[in-house]
Amino acid sequence: MRLVLLGLPGAGKGTQGEHIAAKYGIPHISTGSLIREAVASGTPLGREANGYITKGELIPDELAIRILHERLKEPDCAGGWILDGFPRTVRQAVFLDEQLAQSSSAVQIALDIRISPDEAIRRISQRRVCSQCGAVYHLTYYRAKGKGVCDKCGGDLIQRADDTVETARNRLEVYLVQTHPVVHYYAQSGRLYSVDGEAPIEKVFADVDSLISGFAAHGVQETAGGAR
Ligand code: AP5
DSSP: OEEEEEOSTTSSHHHHHHHHHHHHOOOEEEHHHHHHHHHHHTOHHHHHHHHHHHHTOOOOHHHHHHHHHHHHTSGGGTTOEEEESOOOSHHHHHHHHHHHHTTTOOOOEEEEEEOOHHHHHHHHHTEEEETTTOOEEETTTBOOSSTTBOTTTOOBEEOOTTOSHHHHHHHHHHIIIIIHHHHHHHHHTTOEEEEETTSOHHHHHHHHHHHHHHHHHHHHHHHTTOOO
């Protein structure tokens, strides 16, 4: 299965991506996480990307495409993947389609996780992430058991540099201008599906799971342009 997750910052792409990966045994690839790792390691790419991320801007298409292209070459991607945060521009979406067409494959599901901008700000400003393993928590909705400490590895919980309210507002604006056209791109080719992302995490996953299982049962040809 080749699936891309779309949705406002904070919609739950990372959260749902982890659930899908755990159930279906395919890698969850977050370009945001790959970029943050490059920034933390101080690589040339990370240094170039850092200025964009901290302002809530997209990194240039060439950089994003290069990061994804390298990641998709890894052996664990042979049986499919979940992309979280890519494509973020129509140019990136076209690149992905062209790249996949070379191996006679395609994105099968573009899943738009829908939440309101107000909910996005509430989620982003209260998100905390583990500085060691990257696990994601929320101060109200999904709290760690120990104060400020990751349940999974004991690492310190921190706020992402781009999770301030001011930067989050810019990220929403950037999404509406640069990424929302990607939703239309997939709608036009009959690959767009959506779920209500404002339901509790487990309910959102139940909806996502039902969509994916139905898709797997009916196959690509039957569902192209099918139910939403
Ligand atoms: P990226 O890391 O992709 O950030 P994003 O798209 O802004 O998405 P988020 O990670 O903020 O949110 P999410 O939807 O994953 O939500 P989450 O599951 O964490 O990108 C960061 C930056 O990298 C970009 O701004 C850009 O600069 C750059 N970048 C990345 N890819 C790029 C590309 N392709 N091209 C150019 N630049 C690129 O959930 C959020 C919070 O809500 C959590 O606390 C979670 O616990 C909670 N939560 C989740 N679901 C629910 C629910 N159903 N109910 C209640 N709480 C919930």
